[in-house]
Amino acid sequence: MLDKFKDSVKEFSSDVKSAVAEKELDEDTIDPLLSDLRLKLLQNNVSLEAAEEIEEELRDQLLGEQVKRGGAGERVNEAVKKTLMDILDDSFSLEKELEDAEEPPVMFLVGFNGSGKTTTAAKLADYLEQEVVLGAGDTFRAASIEQLKEHGDNLGAKVISHEYESDPAAVAYDAVEHAENEDKVALIDTAGRSHADRNLMNELEKMVRVNEPDITFLVVDALAGNDVLEQADAYEGMFDAIIVTKMDVDENGGAIISISQKSGKPVAFIGTGQGYDDLEEFDKKSFVEKII
Ligand SMILES: Nc1nc2c(ncn2[C@@H]2O[C@H](COP(=O)(O)OP(=O)(O)OP(=O)(O)O)[C@@H](O)[C@H]2O)c(=O)[nH]1
Ligand SMILES: [Mg+2]
Numbered sequence: 334m335l336d337k338f339k340d341s342v343k344e345f346s347s348d349v350k351s352a353v354a355e356k357e358l359d360e361d362t363i364d365p366l367l368s369d370l371r372l373k374l375l376q377n378n379v380s381l382e383a384a385e386e387i388e389e390e391l392r393d394q395l396l397g398e399q400v401k402r403g404g405a406g407e408r409v410n411e412a413v414k415k416t417l418m419d420i421l422d423d424s425f426s427l428e429k430e431l432e433d434a435e436e437p438p439v440m441f442l443v444g445f446n447g448s449g450k451t452t453t454a455a456k457l458a459d460y461l462e463q464e465v466v467l468g469a470g471d472t473f474r475a476a477s478i479e480q481l482k483e484h485g486d487n488l489g490a491k492v493i494s495h496e497y498e499s500d501p502a503a504v505a506y507d508a509v510e511h512a513e514n515e516d517k518v519a520l521i522d523t524a525g526r527s528h529a530d531r532n533l534m535n536e537l538e539k540m541v542r543v544n545e546p547d548i549t550f551l552v553v554d555a556l557a558g559n560d561v562l563e564q565a566d567a568y569e570g571m572f573d574a575i576i577v578t579k580m581d582v583d584e585n586g587g588a589i590i591s592i593s594q595k596s597g598k599p600v601a602f603i604g605t606g607q608g609y610d611d612l613e614e615f616d617k618k619s620f621v622e623k624i625i
Contacts, residue, residue, distance in 0.1 A: 334580060337376075337377050378585045414625050424599045431518070439544055441549040442522055448553050448554040449552050468520065577589045577602075581604075
């Protein structure tokens with residue numbers, strides 16, 4: 334996971350080490366190293382804004398303190414850690430949100446095509462202690478309903494569905510009603526869509542209006558890299574927290590850093606594989622420690 338990102342930090346750290354072996358770390362020495370790092374981060378699909386924020390923070394932290402020869406590597410690592418801790422947000426607690434939610438709690442999963450919404454809905458159904466009803470709110474893509482039903486069968490969770498091409502707001506409504514009668518949590522899968530899909534975006538707005546979800550997760554795919562910025566834009570104002578999937582196959586780390594910096598929203602979970610268990614609550618400290 335995130336091997337390229339780790340390598341970039343290592344190279345930066347060893348560049349700083351060699352620089353302080355020659356002379357003290359001042360602006361003239363550190364600026365070219367920081368530009369190199371920025372370039373590497375951009376190559377890792379970290380957005381320009383996020384890369385610049387990392388660069389600025391590192392400049393402040395490394396120039397502010399005297400970096401000694403022996404301790405340079407450690408000092409750089411600490412600075413990178415602190416910078417990432419500032420950008421990443423893991424303050425979301427699903428348990429607490431569910432406590433505060435109306436009865437029945439209603440969760441939506443939204444996002445671009447193929448980002449992992451349906452799989453993540455199934456993972457969440459498995460993860461939650463409460464009983465869950467799944468709403469097949471993707472009435473658009475071929476086989477989407479069968480896909481969700483298969484998960485429902487595997488997990489012993491009820492799936493509420495209508496016909497293809499039918500109004501997904503009505504599907505969600507029925508799922509919420511079922512959740513209310515049976516004391517369950519409603520988890521609503523939705524069709525993949527981007528802002529280019531005007532009709533589908535309007536449809537989603539209607540689903541939200543009719544069903545007033547307590548928690549809406551934006552599901553993004555780590556492999557989308559910098560394109561997650563467009564996704565954050567398309568769904569701006571519509572989501573409470575982010576789930577970043579496919580972290581198990583991401584080398585760059587760009588997506589999670591960029592979307593955190595851009596949206597200012599917490600990352601609630603990360604997807605780390607295709608199994609139902611492969612969903613982790615996002616813990617930025619252990620995440621940062623793992624990569625640095
Ligand atoms: N390696 C890995 N694969 C994942 C993860 N999450 C989802 N996938 C895979 O990504 C593919 C797409 O997942 P879906 O859940 O169908 O995505 P979706 O957002 O519902 O797709 P649409 O409904 O077409 O928009 C599937 O093959 C999943 O198994 C993950 O965390 N890691
Ligand atoms: Mg789907």
